[in-house]
Amino acid sequence: MAEVVPDLVLAAEAEYERGNGSGPFGMRQVSLFKGFTFNPVVSFFAAAVLWSFVIKVSVDKEESMKEFKEAQSWVTSTFTWFYIGSQQYWVFYVVPLIYYYGHVKLGQDDEQPEYSDMSYFSMVFCAGVAIGLIFYGASEPLWHMLSSGGANRYNNNGYFNDNEQAQAAINVTIFHWGVQAWVVYAITAVSMGFLSYRKGLPLTFRITLAPLFGKAIWGWFGDLLDSVAIVTIVCGLCTSLGLGAKQIVGGMQRLGWLNSDLTEQGITDSTSWCIAIITCFATLSVISGLDYGIKTISQTAFLLGNFLLLTVFFLDAPWYLLNVMVQSLGYHIQHFIEIGFYTDAFAQLATGEGAPNDGKGANQAWMDWWTIFYWGWWISWAPFVGTFMARISRGRTIRNVFLYTLSVPFVYAIVWFGTFGGAAIRMHRRATFLSDMGLELHNSSDFYLHTSSDFRPAGAGKCYSVPESLEHADYAAAGKYVTDIKVSPVCAFSYKDDAGYWFDLMGQYHGMGPFLVAVSLFTTVLYFVTSSDSGSLVVDLIANNGRESHVVQRVFWAITEGAVALALLRAGGPESLSALQSISICAGLPFTVVIMLMCTALWRALKIDQKHMPARDQRVDWALPLYGGIFDILEFVLTLGKSGLPQSKAVLDFFLGLFAPPLLLWKSLRGLAALQTAQPSTALQDGFMAAACSLSYSAWIILQILTGAEVENASGLWGIAWTSFVGFAVLVASVRHTVRAHFKIEGSGLEDLVSALFFWPQTLAQMVQQVDTPQKPSMKEVELGEEQLKPSVEKKEAEI
Known part of the structure; x- marks a missing residue:
């Protein structure tokens, strides 16, 4: 990893300031011995949260699972619009x-x-998708195609035929793995890579918000952001380790490498050994470093994945699969906007509150099961994959990074799911056809049933041997029954064994099933190793303030991931690992807010870099930032007084903004009027604004109290209360916009509204302090003044 240029650091400190710690940019840091440094707050807080989670699940598994699932469902039902829109x-x-x-x-x-x-x-690609392509490659399209796996707006709309349902199923799968999936990784990678390698900031997740939060990013706010990032990363990786290990055990049973009659405890033991072995390989890979271990394993996994892809493509029906790819590409482009904005708004209504009366459409929980599950999953992995991508993207342009993280993965998803999804749909339809023919011709749907000594789970779909011909008059003529008996046996899909359907698909090709299943298992292991070691590398960077860590730290975090997964698995079985999945999905909600802020921060940083916006020492900013004032008290405590206490006036104004907002609004308006030279507002106008502020704010509080007190005929007053609050926030936002425009502070009306809605006490305190602060001339005003002064100076010199 190349050294950061000292001049860059100085320039970055001028723009983003420093914290009060001993680490880079004043972040908190402890050094135990040479080369062994770490951020104590981030490391200890993240570790404490992870192990507290393990203890909670161990002590009360059933209640914990219920709480986590309820939280996941609440996030989906309440914030589908936010996930989809963002x-x-x-x-x-x-x-x-x-x-x-x-x-x-x-x-x-x-x-x-x-x-x-x-x-x-x-x-x-390996870091971003891991086991997902194999786990969902064959099964997800069939989930979306068959209503028995969960009714959705395509398989249960009442008018799609089987072909249309198949195409819609492929389209939904590509949607879940395409552009919308990868964009969150790409934005995070570009933001971190730009701020670190071009602007000199340390490569840690907190820097993505530095252009908005400045100095605060090096203190408690940044520590919290990095700690949550580590917890989310480890939760996601542990979930993948557990679920993937379970699939590996199932594959080994099918190959006869493990006993087919394993008890539940036996499966747990085998899964535990898989996790332990994968963790050991991942630890060795992390020790080897990025250029040797991680890169080599990633390339090997990618090549093996392509080997499976090409093998299935050529052994199945190449011309059919090419048709699927081309058709799916056009279909996806046609429906790109529609499917991207679809929220299942009507389908999510429960029975009695407006659910559809015809029984058609999606299951109420379908978005929770699929799209929101995916979006929460991708977003919660953004700190992991985004940081790793930034680490390996140095020297590339923004355009190049987006090319390799959006367009290329999208095309690859078309090819992958067009091949495996198309092949799986064809196999399921062939199996269903043979079941129907057995019942029609021989009065037994199991007439063509394939019998084998190979292990298959009890919930798996039935497999059928493909006959050369059918004893049926309708299929006797040439071309009426076309088949390839070497692609046999064919198996029907069962959602109860969705993870194992991949192995069914591999088992139908020319007797090569055991070989292809073995390659699949080995590829799966490599995908897991490269995800685990990449995750360990990222956690190391974050825990060590964005710098390459000591080998002991790498080993610690690599082992911690496996240890947490093992502890959860041993404590509560595979179900406890799905609790981590729920946590990751819920963590996607706050990270959605962070990434929205990240977009604004990145745009601002690029504007400064390209001279489209003045640097910090050449522009006017808020005298009191939203994250300053009363929020600096926490930093004062964490630094043991080094940061200094905030001004008492800023703290007092915060509480006045909370309990007496009209007073601060009045002060802001009158202070601004005193500064304005052209058409300042009158005291009467400002009085009306303050009165409107008082009325709306008071109504919000009083009506909420009446609703809470269950006053008769007052149950609906909370709606008017929140309407009043929105009106109050709009008033505050309009005044903030006026103050910001007067001082020529960078920002937007949307930022003003968000500040007023969620941080109105601090927003009011900010406005009061701004109008009390002597105005600093902008660079344009300085240059204009110099131009105006120049003629008079020249005239004076001429006179002399």
């Missing part, structure tokens, strides 16, 4: 970003990429 916003945000700033490098202008395109893409 995801589409990011997709459209990328377009102007590439147009205006696509040429900017994640590094200095003369730097070249550290890794070749092939190595780069293989590492990006």
Whole structure:
């Protein structure tokens, strides 16, 4: 990893200031011996949260599982609109970003990429998808195609035929793995890579908000952000370790490498050994470093995945699969906007509150099961994959990073799911056909049933041997029954064995089933190892303030991931690992807010870099930032007084904004009027604004109290209460916009409204302090003044 240029650090400190610790940019740091440094708050807090989670699940598994699942369902039912809307916003945000700033490098202008395109893409892809492509490659399209696996708006709309249902199923799967899925990784990677390698900030997740939060990012706020990132990363990786190990055990049973009659405890023991072995390999890979272990394993896993892809493509029905890919591409482009914004708004209504009366459409929980599950999952993994991608993207342009993280993975998803999804749909339809023919011709749906000594779970779908011909008059003519008996046996899909359907698919090709299943298992292990070691590398970076860590730290975090997964598995079985999945999905909600802020922060940083916005020492900013004032008290405590206490006036104004907002609004308006030279507001106008503020704020509080007190005929007053609050926030936002415009402070009306809605006491305190602060002239005003002064100076010199 190249050293950061000292001049860059100085320039970054001028823009983003420093904290009060001994680490880079004043972050908190402890040094035990040479080379062994770490952020104590981030490391200890993250470790404490992880192990507290393990203890909670161990002590009360059933109640914990219930709470986590309820939290996941609440997030889905309440914030589907936010997940869906934000995801589409990011997709459209990328377009102007590439147009205006696509040429900017994640590094200095003369730097070249550290890794070749092939190595780069293989590492990006393996870290981003891990086991998912194998776990869902064959089964997800069939889940969406068959209503028995869960009714959705396509398989239960009442008018789609089987072909249309199959195409819609492929489209939904591509949607879940395509552009909308990868955009969150790409934005995080570009933001971190740009701020670290071009602007000199340490490579840790907190820096993504530095352009908005400045100095606060090096204190408690940044520590909290990094700690939550570590917890989320480990939760996601532990879940993948557990679920993937379970699939590996199932595959080994099918191959006869493990006993087919394993008890539940036996399966748990085998899964535990899988996790332990994978963790050992991942630890060795992390010790080997990025250039040897991680890169080599990623490339090997990627090549093996492509081997399976091409083998199935050629052994199945190549021309059919090519048709599926081309058709799916066009279908997805046609429905890109529609499917991207679809929220199942009507389908999510429960019975009695407006659910559909015809029984058609999606299951009420379908978004919770699928799309929101995916979006929460991808977003919660953004700190992991985004940080790792940033680490390997140095020297690449923003346009190049988006190319390899959006367009190429999208095309690969078309090819992958077009191949495996198309092959799985064909196999299921062939199996269903043979079941129907057995019943029609021989009065037994099991007439063509395939019998084998190989192990298959009890819940798996039935498999059928493909006959050369059918004893049926309708299929006697040439071309009426076309089949390939070498692609046999064919198996029907069962959602109870969705993880094992991949192995069923591999088992139908020319007797090569055992070989292809073995390759699949080995590929799965490598995918897990590369995800685990990449995750360990990222956690190391975050826990050590963005710097390469000591080998002891790498081993510690690599083992911690496996240990947490093992502890959960041993304490509560596979179900306890799904609790981690729920936690990760719920963590996607606050991270959605963070990534929305990240977009604004990245745009601002790029504007400064390209001279489209003045640097900090050349522009006017808020005298009291939203994150300052009363919030500095916590930093004062954590630094043992080094940071200093905030001004008492800022703290007092915060509480006045909480309990007497009209007073601060009045002060802001009158202070601004005193500064304005052209058409200042009158005292009467400002009085009306303050009165409206008082009325709306008081109504919000009083009506909420009446609702809570269950006053007769007052149950609906809470709606008027919140309407009043929104009106109050709009008033505050309009005044903040006026103050900001007067002082020429960078921002937008949306930022003003969000500040007023969620941080109105601090927003009011901010406005009061701003109008009491002597105005600093902007660079344009300074230059204008110099131009106006120049003629008079020249005239004076001429007179002399």
